[in-house]
Structures are given as C-alpha cells and as structure tokens.
Amino acid sequence: MFIAGMTGGCLSNIRRIIQHSAPGPFNTVYSLSYYLRPLFGGIAGIVVFFLLLGGALSLNVGSAGTATGWTTLTGRAPFITFALLAGFGSTEFSNKLTDLADSLFALSKKRDKE
Numbered sequence: 001m002f003i004a005g006m007t008g009g010c011l012s013n014i015r016r017i018i019q020h021s022a023p024g025p026f027n028t029v030y031s032l033s034y035y036l037r038p039l040f041g042g043i044a045g046i047v048v049f050f051l052l053l054g055g056a057l058s059l060n061v062g063s064a065g066t067a068t069g070w071t072t073l074t075g076r077a078p079f080i081t082f083a084l085l086a087g088f089g090s091t092e093f094s095n096k097l098t099d100l101a102d103s104l105f106a107l108s109k110k111r112d113k114e
Contacts, residue, residue: 001045001046001048001049001079001080001083002042002043002045002046002083003042003045004045004080004081004083004084004087005041005042005043005044005045005046005048005083005084005086005087005090006038006039006041006042006045006087007041007084007087008041008044008045008083008084008085008086008087008088008089008090009037009038009039009040009041009042009044009087009088009090010037010038010041011084011087011088012037012041012087012088012089012090013034013037013038016030016034016037017034037090038087040090040094041086041087041088041090042087044083044086044087044090044093044094045082045083045084045086045087046083047086047093047097048082048083048085048086048093049079049082049083052078052079052082053079
C-alpha cells in the first residue's frame with residue numbers, strides 16, 4: 001500500500017510540474033514539496049488501507065459469501081486503488097483528515113465543558 005500511495009504521489013508530482021511549468025520556467029520554490037509528496041502519498045496510502053481494513057471506510061469486494069480478501073489480486077485491487085488515489089490526492093486527503101480530527105476533538109471538548 002505504501003508503494004501504491006507513493007506511485008500516486010509521483011503521478012501528482014507530474015501533474016503539478018506541468019501546471020507550474022506551463023506559465024513559464026519552473027520555479028524552484030516548489031522543490032521541497034515535490035520531494036516530500038511521494039513520501040506523504042505513501043503514508044496516506046497506508047492510512048487509507050488501515051481505515052478500510054478497520055472498517056472506518058466500508059468496501060465490499062466480491063459476491064456475498066465469498067471472502068476474496070488477500071488471496072487473489074481481485075481482493076487486493078480495491079485496496080491498492082484507494083491507496084493510489086490517496087497518494088495522488090494526498091493534500092486533499094490530509095485536509096479531510098484534519099477536518100475529521102477537528103470535528104472529533106470539538107465533540108470531546110464540548111462534552112468536557114458540559
């Protein structure tokens with residue numbers, strides 16, 4: 001899942017290099033984000049995998065009564081796909097996790113005040 005997330009991060013880098021290079025020469029200000037995005041994409045891929053595995057996100061694969069799980073490529077493909085997507089949209093993914101954490105901690109702070 002880490003490799004799938006890193007692949008998504010690399011694809012995102014290619015897209016962003018094209019966007020940043022289109023108006024003119026490439027600006028080196030963006031260099032650090034290009035180096036870190038594949039690593040962050042890999043981490044996002046692992047987080048999505050555990051969210052799916054733990055049941056925080058639901059994913060149904062195969063027909064009812066058959067557990068494809070990790071025994072076939074068909075069972076692994078949805079997890080790999082979600083990890084790749086999380087790596088590709090790692091910035092957006094991190095923003096959603098921040099929103100989720102804010103809402104969870106806001107509820108606990110509200111309960112603590114009561």
